[in-house]
Each structure stands twice: as C-alpha cells, then as structure tokens.
Amino acid sequence: MSVIYDRVALIGLGLIAGSMAHAMRRAGVAGDIVGTARSAETRATAQEIGLCDRIVATAAEAVADADLVVLAVPVGAMAAVAEEIGPHLKPGATVTDVGSVKKAVVEAVGPHIPAGVHFIPGHPLAGTEHSGPRAGFAELFDNRWCLLVPVEGTETGALERLRGFWEALGAQVEQMDPEHHDLVLAVTSHTPHLIAYTMVGVADDLRRVTDSEVIKFSAAGFRDFTRIAASDPTMWRDVFLTNKDATLEILGRFTEELFALQRAIRTGDGDQLFDYFTRTRAIRRGIIDAGQDTDAPDFGRGLSRAQKAG
C-alpha cells in the first residue's frame, strides 16, 4: 500500500492510538508517525516500545507539519486539546478524533479548528477492556466499522482520503450524523456498559455477604459483565456525561421493560417470559450472520480451554 498521509500526529497514546500506530505500519499508509501523551510515563513507555517514529512532549509540537491529526483522548479532554493545537495546525491538514460520543466532540472541537483545516470526526467501533500504550494491536480494526461524522461543508476530497485511510487500517467505513450516532451507540454500547457496571457493583456489595463466592462461581453471564465493567473509568465517565440525553432515553426504555419482566416473574407469567426470551434470539442470529461476532460457543472460550487441556 502507498502512503496516504505524509505525517500523522497521534494525540493520546492509549489503546486506540496505539492500535492505529500498529495498523498504520502494517498498511504502510503513514510516512511518519509522531505521538504525544499527557504523562511523561506514557510517553516513556511509547518510546521504549517504539510505538511511533517520534514522541514529543506537547500536542502543539506534535501537530506541527502533520497532515492528519488524530485526537485519541477521552471525550471530556477533547476541548482542551483542540484549543492547544488550534493555532499550530498546518493549512490543509485534516483533524479527526476517535471519541465514543460525537455530538459533544463536534461542539467541543469544532470552534478551535481554523479555516483551511478539515475537521472530520470519527469513531472506530472497536475496542477491548484494556487500555494504555501497551494495549494496542494491529488487528483491532479488522472487519470492524469506523463511523465518520462529517460536519457541514466537509470537502469531499478530504473525506475520501480519511475513508481510504481507515479502510487501509482494516475497517469498513460508514457515514452518519452526530445525533443518530449517539443514539445508536447509546443502544449498542453506552447503556450496556452502564448496566454491566451496575450489575458488577451490586455483586461487589453482596460480596461482603457471600464472601468471594461471587468471584469463584462467576461462570455464565456474570463474568461477561465483569469484562465490560473493567473498561477505563475516565473514558466511560466522559461518555455518560457527554451522551447524557440518548443514554437517559435508552435507560428509560430499559427500566420500563425490566419492570414488565419483573412483574411477569412476580405473577408467574411464564408465557410472557418465554415469548420475550424467544424474540431476542433472532438478534444474535443477525449479528453472527453480519459477521460481527463468532458463533463458537461461549465466544470460543471453551475451545481454548480444550486446547490448553489437550
């Protein structure tokens, strides 16, 4: 593959930026990768593992002469970073981000982008529960979606270039408007995360009652929740604070349905439970058919145990 951006600046060096660095190298689409992070510790680690071609101390320094600038910090930190880099952006450069919420980022970053610089918000729908500069890997975006959320007046050329870049990193690209993005993600990601955090919190309270049994006997259901609830607290705090409306809307619907099922349990209405549990199977089928998850039982965990045992 040939170079798409001569110089790419990564602001923030966590799971997503790190994976982008690995994937850019695999694809050969960046001439030169410059990175920076808030803490000296993260910058030192990135240096040590050779995550980028060059690590610099400030975001302002990083964006100098960059053709693509990627904001890969928590959503709540985007405004301050944008304000810092605004005056140093090269005319004709593209600024994008990878934040999990889009309307808030458009509002926080947009005002700091000078005329002559393209601002194209984005969100790769790929992640793990790990974070930090060592968590990234080149395959993270393979066959995953990356949603681009162009603001009014985005130049087609700049948009197509960014699309080609993400495709080279392994992703499939789709466009969406910010409000719609935030609603869809509230359903597929944000509310499920809040629910998982809550359920694990409840178990933690009960741990004092049931000792460590909750951990010991965590198979089936609960341990899947604990994986989700092990995600970075800062990232998720920012997601809920900045995607408040859509999250509260979906939470409202969730609570309504939960109460209906709770009532069915209380009154012993087996038919209602059975019908509800039958309806939800079709969605799983759809996800597997769409290639968005494995059909291996228990995500293939059983399989890998078998291999270990064998």
Place this chain on the structure above:
Amino acid sequence: MSVIYDRVALIGLGLIAGSMAHAMRRAGVAGDIVGTARSAETRATAQEIGLCDRIVATAAEAVADADLVVLAVPVGAMAAVAEEIGPHLKPGATVTDVGSVKKAVVEAVGPHIPAGVHFIPGHPLAGTEHSGPRAGFAELFDNRWCLLVPVEGTETGALERLRGFWEALGAQVEQMDPEHHDLVLAVTSHTPHLIAYTMVGVADDLRRVTDSEVIKFSAAGFRDFTRIAASDPTMWRDVFLTNKDATLEILGRFTEELFALQRAIRTGDGDQLFDYFTRTRAIRRGIIDAGQDTDAPDFGRGLSRAQKAG
C-alpha cells in the same frame, strides 16, 4: 480411570447431558450410558451421533438398573420426570440433577424418591448459549465448579462417589445449601441473564427505528449481551419462575443502584460515576486471578480474528 457407576442414565439429552456423555467417555467412569429424551427427534439425533451406548423411549425404561440417574431437563420439568421414574429406581441407586435452581428441585423431586435411593441435587456451573443433543462437548466442565446440594441425611459414601464422578468429568466440587445456592446464582447468573434479555429486547424494539444498525454496529458491549440472551427460552423461563424470590431481591438492588447512577448522569456528577467504575474493576481482576476467565482482550476474539487474518 476406572468405572465409578456401572450404568448411568441420562434423562434429557441436551447440552449438559450431552457434555456429560462425552466427558464420561473421556474419563472412562461409566460402564454403560443409557439415554432418553422427550422427543423422538432428539432421541434419533442422539442415536445417529452415538451420544450414548443405548437410547430408549421412556425415562422409566432408562432408569431400570441404573446406578446413577441424571435429571438433565429444564427445572420446571423435573417433578413430572421424578414422578415417572420413582417406582422404577433401583435400590441403592443415586439420583442427581443438573438444574440451575436448587431449592425448587429439592422440593419437586424429593417426594418422588423412594427410601433406599440416594437423592443428591447438583449444578455444574458450566454452559454455553447453545442447546440440544449436538451442543455438548467433553471439555465443558474442565476447571469449572460443580455445586452439590445434599439434602438431610445424605449418606457420605454416596456423596463422595458423586463427587469423584464430577471430578473425573473435569469439575471442582463444592457443597452448598439450596437457599444459599439460589442466592449466589441469582447474582452470578440469573439476574445478569434477565438484564441481558431486557437490553436485547429494548434494542429489538428500536430496530424498527434504527433499521438493522443495532445489529450492524453491535461491537463493544451489546454483542456480549446478545450471546447471553440467545440461551434457551424454556430453561430460562423455568429458572425465573422457580428462583423468583432471590431473583426479585437482586433485581431490587440492581434497580436501586441503576437509579443512583442514572441520577449521577442526569446531574452531571462525574466523580460518582468515576468512583463506581473504578470499584468494579477489582472484581474482574479477582475472576481472572481465580482462573474463571481469560485475560485475553475481548475474550481473545481479537486474537482469533488476527489468526484468521494472518
């Protein structure tokens, strides 16, 4: 390994019984495995894949001369099966079950077990979202827990034999009383399943609004829920109907905490969210340290994608 029970009868031939059949053969602990299931179709499939040494048409027939009888049907079907087999059980035989709820099974099955037959309820904490006679595999119980719930007056010899049997199938065995079992499982399995079903149900409602986007963009969080919510509707209806009190108790706590977090989102209390999300990480760590789950990012899904890509 040497034979522990000369003849084992499996009543019900789904995921759990099927996995037991495979694991019994791997360990060589059963002289002879006889199986039966409600439908002719399941019996024919079991016959075709050679799941047991012999498939018979009725439970009464299956238990004749069996040293161990395993009830592996949904919890709500246990009473009728116990009533059917009661008169046909061999003196000195052991009857156990694998139901996900224990207090209700003790009450439903106990009265049908004649004097001279050992009744030792059990529950292997292992499963996948798949079901039926083709879903089983020998490794399902490896390094998983099997909880035995002996009723009053259980003979030590019979109990130790059943413990040895489950250990030969790969499991670690622990004893628990029925009420405590049902509470712990309400936390680690039953309530998480209800919540997952609910969240997927909400997404299904919204699907009419957001088209198939919920499926398409299901990465991160939601698709884990869909796996849980793809589990067998009959099994789960019965679990909630028979473990009503503990489930409603945990659901009540869950709703309280969810409302507190919802309020924190509404009022923008980032500190409360951050603290809550930090606390829950420790539990994940505990589960991984206890060997109950993989530490591979995203359950190793990313890894298997990488291997496929590579």
